[in-house]
Amino acid sequence: MVNVLILQCGGPTPVVNASLAAAIAACQTHRAVGQIWGARLGLQGLVQGDWVELTGLPATALERLSRQPGAALGSGRYRLREEELPAAFAHLAKRRIGVLLLLGGNGTMAAAHRLERHGVASGYKVDGQPLRVVGIPKTVDNDLAGTEVAPGYGSAARFIAQTVRDISLDLYAMRNFDDVAVLEVMGRHAGWLAAAAALARSHPDDAPHLILVPERPLDEEAFLTAVAAVHRRHGICLVVAAEGLRDSAGQFLAEKFQKAEVDASGQRMLGLAAGVAPYLAHLVRSRLGLLCRQQRPDTIQRSCRALAHETDRQLAVLVGRAGVEAALAGVSGHMVGLRHTPGGWETAPVPFAQVVGQERLLPASFLAADTYDLAPPFYDYTNTIGLSVEREYVAF
Amino acid sequence: MVNVLILQCGGPTPVVNASLAAAIAACQTHRAVGQIWGARLGLQGLVQGDWVELTGLPATALERLSRQPGAALGSGRYRLREEELPAAFAHLAKRRIGVLLLLGGNGTMAAAHRLERHGVASGYKVDGQPLRVVGIPKTVDNDLAGTEVAPGYGSAARFIAQTVRDISLDLYAMRNFDDVAVLEVMGRHAGWLAAAAALARSHPDDAPHLILVPERPLDEEAFLTAVAAVHRRHGICLVVAAEGLRDSAGQFLAEKFQKAEVDASGQRMLGLAAGVAPYLAHLVRSRLGLLCRQQRPDTIQRSCRALAHETDRQLAVLVGRAGVEAALAGVSGHMVGLRHTPGGWETAPVPFAQVVGQERLLPASFLAADTYDLAPPFYDYTNTIGLSVEREYVAF
Known part of the structure; x- marks a missing residue:
């Protein structure tokens, strides 16, 4: 069993809650997942341990969430300082988090990259497994590298x-x-x-x-x-x-x-x-x-x-679900990218190193x-x- | 047979074209109506004789029009000068207009009132009938007297x-x-x-x-x-x-x-x-x-x-149709007011004198x-x- 923590970071989009709802639903139906947590206000909640449990969130709430603007967990522009990483990892260890999912744009993927490297460098393990950190793309600006379109x-x-x-x-x-x-x-x-x-x-x-x-x-x-x-x-x-x-x-x-x-x-x-x-x-x-x-x-x-776009919402659902599946399959240090193929949109993990610092x-x-x-x-x-x-x- | 001229004046609303479409449709189905005309850019088109014929406008166009923002005839804030009234009435006489419908707010009803009085004072007649001038309420500001709500x-x-x-x-x-x-x-x-x-x-x-x-x-x-x-x-x-x-x-x-x-x-x-x-x-x-x-x-x-309100649209349709019916029944110098009753919304003509100059x-x-x-x-x-x-x- 693995516990999952989800963060929403940066400016909201009309569909970032659709990604959140899809990720929660994917966790709920996966037998390897134990508890599901969300951090309030993104990286701030991660550092401060201000979390909310989402494990038993009912389907009616997930359905409502999937069509709700804003970022329901709270998001923000908290700047993660190097000296705060140990506190963040202490909170992760306390709740035995094995999977960390970050929904965000350029700045968020940079923070996700730092968190992933800190986990490796500090030897963080739960049940003998390292922390798996996966990014889920989200930005109305569409300026995120590693994905052909960003949901939002x-x-x-x-x-x-x-x-x-x-x-x-x-x-x-x-x-x-x-x-x-x-x-x-x-x-x-x-x-x-x-x-x-x-x-x-x-x-x-x-x-x-x-x-x-x-x-x-x-x-x-x-x-x-x-x-x-x-x-x-x-x-x-x-x-x-x-x-x-x-x-x-x-x-x-x-x-x-x-x-x-x-x-x-x-x-x-x-x-x-x-x-x-x-x-x-x-x-x-x-x-x-x-x-x-x-x-x-x-x-x-x-x-x-009223003007949220259905295809956009479906892509948000797709990356939310794919983020959970990738992490549970052992992927870490990657963002879920979207690629357009003749058969439609597909997801593929892209290393943070290919995403971060690009525009x-x-x-x-x-x-x-x-x-x-x-x-x-x-x-x-x-x-x-x-x-x-x-x-x-x-x-x- | 009577010919009808319709004007849209003042700031557009999401439903003023619904009133226009309803008025055109009511004219098309009324056997007393001959030609249906619209003036471009409101009072400016009235004065300049810049009109477009709407008599045969197909139902598909009316349906599209009824859900279209803006003011399809052209609207504007043209200020009607006293010395322009004879030119306006010459255009009305040339096309044998017996009914003049003005869609608008406070300023428009004041202009409608002046046009009605000028018609009476100048002895304007078509087939022995005086000009019937009827106002149809429209304003997002809802500050129009004589109606409990203004469509828009x-x-x-x-x-x-x-x-x-x-x-x-x-x-x-x-x-x-x-x-x-x-x-x-x-x-x-x-x-x-x-x-x-x-x-x-x-x-x-x-x-x-x-x-x-x-x-x-x-x-x-x-x-x-x-x-x-x-x-x-x-x-x-x-x-x-x-x-x-x-x-x-x-x-x-x-x-x-x-x-x-x-x-x-x-x-x-x-x-x-x-x-x-x-x-x-x-x-x-x-x-x-x-x-x-x-x-x-x-x-x-x-x-x-995307956020046009269906009840609002229905009220816009109601006043558009009621304006035509009132004018064809011989009403002139009135605006169509809306009144809420236990049975729903009803229309009743209100004299311009009770509307103009109020806020x-x-x-x-x-x-x-x-x-x-x-x-x-x-x-x-x-x-x-x-x-x-x-x-x-x-x-x-």
């Missing part, structure tokens, strides 16, 4: 695409009043979420008209010229901008009004800064004289239950050469995750 | 309540990182939309923790004390603030950073100003030292197709006396429109 991305991407379709109908209806709108979406370094806006179109002239990704520094003059041209042609211009957009000099646009604060890990908190949308709106208003609305959904894009940006081939737009390979990619958006509309 | 409100209210439920699960999951969130919602003078956030709760301690409505000027010191107290108790504090919130001195909080511009009608464009959420976030950060996220969905709240604010009895919250009569009210929110969740 599909739902946030669908939210963004459907939102662009919806608000563009509103903007077009108000074209004798409003001129431009800037929708600010998440994405510090990677433009996957901004790119998803392209799926809103049913005709080439449809919104979004300009998609601004962090992979492409923004020349502000060229941008203003493009906005003016789109507005002249369509009477409106809908811009989608990633929060991590930088100007040609490498400065975050979000910080051009006011410097962002840094969090405990030294990362700039762009979502809490003045923001890229207010900056671009000011630019459009002051330089072009056009009215410019802003939409800043912030955490709505990563928690909207999967939009490939250059996914971006159109001269326009603020995507290229055909991006649509081939999104076809693999079957993103569905209600695009059709009646126009007069 | 239910869908935007559901968006806000469900969004609060969703983002509060996210905020709570991140409570070792994030502290406070401010969701900015529409509502220049009336707090109906902010109030709807209260429907997110399944337990009294659930978010939203503070609801700030324009009907109650905000004492900033008392607000900060309340935020700190909620945060101490729950580890988070979720605030919902109406865009039109004012401080004790009567100043818009949205303008405390930067003055808002005014539109053609002299109204302050608060949605385009620095905004109430950035101001409150700055206050919380600088005075309490707490991290504060902001969500500014802006037009997402009035166009989100239906939240009754004082709907607001809790000493807290930033709603009182029981508000829930009795929302029960009449059957707002459904997925509130239940699993907590550990």
